[in-house]
Amino acid sequence: MKSQLLKRIFDLSISLAGLFLLSPLLLIISLLIKLTSSGPVFYRGVRIGRFGKPFRILKFRTMVENAEKIGGTSTPDDDPRITGVGNTLRRYKLDELPQLINVLKGEMSFVGPRPQVPWAVELYSDEEKLLLSVRPGITDLASIKFRNEAEILKGSKAPDREYLEKIAPEKIRLGLEYVKNRSLVFDIKIIFSTLKALLA
Numbered sequence: 001m002k003s004q005l006l007k008r009i010f011d012l013s014i015s016l017a018g019l020f021l022l023s024p025l026l027l028i029i030s031l032l033i034k035l036t037s038s039g040p041v042f043y044r045g046v047r048i049g050r051f052g053k054p055f056r057i058l059k060f061r062t063m064v065e066n067a068e069k070i071g072g073t074s075t076p077d078d079d080p081r082i083t084g085v086g087n088t089l090r091r092y093k094l095d096e097l098p099q100l101i102n103v104l105k106g107e108m109s110f111v112g113p114r115p116q117v118p119w120a121v122e123l124y125s126d127e128e129k130l131l132l133s134v135r136p137g138i139t140d141l142a143s144i145k146f147r148n149e150a151e152i153l154k155g156s157k158a159p160d161r162e163y164l165e166k167i168a169p170e171k172i173r174l175g176l177e178y179v180k181n182r183s184l185v186f187d188i189k190i191i192f193s194t195l196k197a198l199l200a
Helices: 002-036 084-091 099-105 128-133 141-145 159-181 184-199
Strands: 042-048 054-060 109-111 137-139
Touching (some): 002 054, 002 084, 002 099, 002 184, 054 099, 137 141, 141 159, 141 184, 159 184
Antiparallel strands (some): 042 054
């Protein structure tokens, strides 16, 4: 219980500080999206959170309007739905910044298994459902290992299927590893590893 409280205090502190310090950048990105393509600034896709509760994940929109009606949920590097600005945002993971709001609301944590779409969660085995016992996160071990996920799926004619075959099993394994060994110290190590990977 104490560790959970410390983690929540940590998440609140990081999300509040991040939103305050990054507010000029968030405003600039919002304007760029609005000026270069039609549609909303934010993407609000349904994801499955802690205890299997659905929530709306917030990302800067990087694809054309109504992209989910045109293609699947997995996105290759060469997906024609990606906008010009969106391509840059995805390359530097800037599209993920609005998830600080999800963290502030308690729907996500700064560190935890990445939240999945409903159809992917429906495929979980009983053991894999352990992933739903914690808040999903902005980053985790799998985010670091598969930071080039879109590049792996590049050229795929069935990206959702290839995601399930090539990426999902290892992502799930790493997510379970985190759940079983989670601690505030482990979270801090993952945050620094994420920053190192982004700056590499």
